[in-house]
Amino acid sequence: QVQLVESGGGLVQPGGTLRLSCAASGSIFHIYAMGWYRQAPGKQRELVAAISSADTSNYADSVKGRFTISRDNAKNTVYLQMNSLKPEDTAVYYCYFDMFRTYWGQGTQVTVSS
Numbered sequence: 001q002v003q004l005v006e007s008g009g010g011l012v013q014p015g016g017t018l019r020l021s022c023a024a025s026g027s028i029f030h031i032y033a034m035g036w037y038r039q040a041p042g043k044q045r046e047l048v049a050a051i052s053s054a055d056t057s058n059y060a061d062s063v064k065g066r067f068t069i070s071r072d073n074a075k076n077t078v079y080l081q082m083n084s085l086k087p088e089d090t091a092v093y094y095c096y097f098d099m100f101r102t103y104w105g106q107g108t109q110v111t112v113s114s
Contacts, residue, residue, distance in 0.1 A: 002026040002103045006095055009108030012085055016112070020080040022095030022105050032098040034071055034078035038091035038110075048093070049080060062088070085112045 008020040020036065035050030049069040051057040057069050068081040078095055090112050095105040 002028060002097070002099070004095055004097060004103055004105040006093070006105040006108040009093060009110045011111045011113065013114050014085060014087060014112055016085050018082045018085065018110060020082070020093055020095070020108060020110075022078045022097075024076040024097050024103070028076055029099055031073075031076070034069075034095065034097050036069065036078075036080045036093055036095050038089075038093045040088075040091040043091075045094070051078065082110070085110075087112045 002024055003026050004022055004024050006020065006022045008018060010018060012018055031053060033050055033052045036048040037045050038048050039045040047060060048063055049057060049059045049067055051069045051071050059067060066084045069078065071078045090110060092107040092109050094107045097103045
């Protein structure tokens with residue numbers, strides 16, 4: 001069994017920063033990719049950023065230049081550094097790990113508001 005635990009969400013003012021973390025524990029084998037989705041109220045879940053086992057990353061157009069995804073293989077952890085946050089970034093953020101199946105975190109709320 002694999003568990004993902006997210007942390008780092010919260011309330012921040014526009015222009016602020018947050019760093020999300022997602023740590024995996026349990027029976028972890030090869031991790032093909034890790035990433036983050038988000039879902040705002042009344043909207044579909046969208047991919048925010050992903051990073052492969054080869055360390056290649058991709059981002060949603062709406063976050064390019066503001067968000068950075070990284071991974072620590074020794075800690076089985078993926079991070080999302082979010083800078084210059086905007087109110088439209090408000091959502092529940094979910095991490096995922098692609099192994100022999102996809103595992104999801106429980107979600108962490110990010111609220112950008114003055």
